[in-house]
Amino acid sequence: MWEILILVVLSALAYKITDGLIPNLKDLFVKAGLYGVDLCKTNKNKIPEAIGVVSGCIFLVTSFIFIPIVFGNGLMDTQHFPHNEFAELLAGLLSICCMLLLGFADDVLDLRWRYKLLLPTVASLPLLVVYFVNFNSTTFVVPLPLRYWFGVSVNIGFLYYIYMGMLAVFCTNAINILAGINGLEVGQSVVIALSIVVFNIIELRGDQYKAHTFSLHIMIPYLATTLALLKHNWYPSKVFVGDTFCYVSGMTFAVVAILSHFSKTVLLFFLPQIINFLYSVPQLFHIIPCPRHRLPKYSAETDLLQASRTLIAKKDINFLSKLILQILTILHLVERTEDEESITINNMTLINLFLIKLGPMSEVRLTSKLMAFQVFCTCVAFVIRYPLASYFYDS
C-alpha cells in the first residue's frame, strides 16, 4: 500500500503544477486561435479552448513517473515480475495518450462527426490488443434468473471485443454530449472518478484486489489533475476544456473498466450520461429535427438559463417521430406548444429537462443540480451493485 501513498503525494504535486500551468498557458491558446466565447455570458471575452490537453499531459507524465515506483520493487525479484500488469498499464496509458492526441487534433482541426466515432475506436486498439494477449477471457457471467436458459456463463467470443470497443466509444462521447454549461464536463467526470475510487477502495479487501489497485494507479493522478482543471473551469469559466478533455476522461474510465473487469459497475456510474444519451437519441439520429446547438437559452436581462426549443413543421412529422413525441408527452418528458402549422418542443437533453422541471435558474445553480443528480445516481449505483446484485449473482 506504500506505493499508493507515494502516488497520492505525486498526484498532489501534479495538482499544483496543473493549477499553476493553466493560467500561464492561456494566452498561448488564445494566440493560436484556440478560443471560444461563452454563450451564456453577457461579456464576449475570448476564453481559451482545449485546455484539457494541459491536465491530460500532466496526468500522463505523473503516471510515467509512477511506473518505476510501482514496478521497481518487482525488479528485485525478476522471477515473479508482474509482466501482465506492466503491459496492461503501458497499454492503458497508450490508449489514453492516443485519445489525448486525437482529441486535441479534433479541437484544432474540428473533425467531422464520423471521425468522432472512429477516433475512440482507433485509440482503444492497444487496450483491446493487450486484453486479447493477456486475458482473452470473453465470458459473461449470466445473472441467476437467466441461468436456466443460458447456463452459468456464456462465451460471446469476438462480440466481447465489439462490446469493449463500443464501451470506449460510448464513454468518450457520452461525456461530450452532456456538456455546454460551465464546469459540467469536468464536474461529472470528477464525480464518476470519485465513485470509481470509492468502489476500488471497498474492493481492495476482496480477491480482485490487484485489479482494483491497478485502477487506483490510474484514477488517482487523473482525479488530481482533473480537480485542478475544475478549479479554472468552474463558473465563471476562465478556460474551456474542449473535446480533448471529454475524450481523455471517457477513455480513462474505459481503460479501468476493461482492464480491471468492472465495466458493468462503471456503466452504473454513467447513469446520468446513459439517460441523457437515450433521451437525446431521437434528435441525435435526426428522427426529430436537431439544431446545431442544443445549449440552454441565456437571458441577459434575468441572468438565468431556460430550456432551448426546436420547431418542427407538422408536415415533416412522420409515423416514428409522431409516436416518439406522443410517448414523451405522456411521460411528461417534453414541454410542447402547438399551433396550426408546427409543434415546438424543448431540445431533448438532460440539461433542458432539468430547466423544464425546475424552472429557469442561474448557470452555476444548474451545474450544481446536475452534479447533485450525478452523486445521487452514484448512490443508486452502489445500491444496485451491493445489496441488489446478490439477487442476480452469487456473491
Added chain:
Amino acid sequence: MWEILILVVLSALAYKITDGLIPNLKDLFVKAGLYGVDLCKTNKNKIPEAIGVVSGCIFLVTSFIFIPIVFGNGLMDTQHFPHNEFAELLAGLLSICCMLLLGFADDVLDLRWRYKLLLPTVASLPLLVVYFVNFNSTTFVVPLPLRYWFGVSVNIGFLYYIYMGMLAVFCTNAINILAGINGLEVGQSVVIALSIVVFNIIELRGDQYKAHTFSLHIMIPYLATTLALLKHNWYPSKVFVGDTFCYVSGMTFAVVAILSHFSKTVLLFFLPQIINFLYSVPQLFHIIPCPRHRLPKYSAETDLLQASRTLIAKKDINFLSKLILQILTILHLVERTEDEESITINNMTLINLFLIKLGPMSEVRLTSKLMAFQVFCTCVAFVIRYPLASYFYDS
C-alpha cells in the same frame, strides 16, 4: 519471418492510406490556421503545416494493428509468452505517441525553446522506465585500445539513463535544425530509416536477431508512412511537415536505438546531423550572433538559392568568438567579408556550407545534394561499423 511479410503488406496499405489522406485533410489544416508560406518560392500560397501528424497517426495505427499479429502466435504458448518484448513494443509506441502529441502541440501553440528540450525528455520517460524494468543494463563495452585502463566493460549506472535521455533529445532536435528547404526533413529521415532497415537485415543472422526483428517491426511502418509524406513534401512542397514530424522521427530512431541496443550505430547514421549540429553550435549558443531564420536566401530572378549571411559588429566580437572565427576561416568553413566596422559571414548550417562550396543552385538540386551526402555518410557508417569496428571491439 512470416510476420515481417504481413507487416510489409500492412505497411504498403498504410502508404496508400497516408497518400490518399494527406490531400483530403489539407484544407482542414489551412482552415485551422495551420499553414505557412514557402519562403523560397515566388508564389505566396498557403501551404498546410504540421502534416506530419497525419503520417504519424497512420504509423501508430499500423503498429497497433500489427501487435496481435506478432504476439498472437505467442498467445498459444502462454508459458513462453515474450512479455519483455511485448512491454518494450508498448513502451516504444507510447514514447512515439507522446512525442506526436507534444510535437503537434508545439506546432499549434508555438512553444518556447526550453519546452523543445523538455518535451522529448518527457516523452522518453516510458522508454527509460521500460529499460530500467526490463534490462537495467548500464554497461558500456570498452574499445580494445582502452581496456588496459578501463577493463572490458564499464558500468556507468545512472549516467546511462542520462545518455539515453539525451539521445532522444538529440535525435529529435538534430533533424529539426537540418531543415528548411523542401523535402529535406523527410528525405534525411527516409535515408536514416533505410540505413537502419539494411543494418537490421544484415544483423538478422547474428545472435541479436530478436532485437533487430523488434527494430524492423517499428521501422517498416514508419518508413512506409514517411515515404507517402515525402511524395507530398518533395519539391515543390504541397504540404509542410512541421515539428511534429521531426519529433516523431527522432523519437522513433531513439526508440529502436535504445531498445534494440545499437545506439552507437544509429549515431553513425546521424553523421550529417552531428556535423550540422557541431557547425551550428557557435550560433545556437549565441557565441556568434544568430538571426531568427538561417534559411538560404532565395533569389526570385535566378530561381536559385544562395547562402544567407549574418553581420557581426566588430565591437561585439569577444575573445571566444574571434577564436572560433579564426579557426573556421583557416579550415575554410566560413566565407567572410570584412569592412572597417563589421564582419559578414555565412550562417553556419550545413545547407549554407553546401551553397558556399558548390555555388548557388536550385532548391531541388540542393536537397538532392544533401540527400546524396546523407547516403554517402551511411556508407561511411557501414565501413566504420563493419571493417573498422573489428580493430576496436572483439567481433
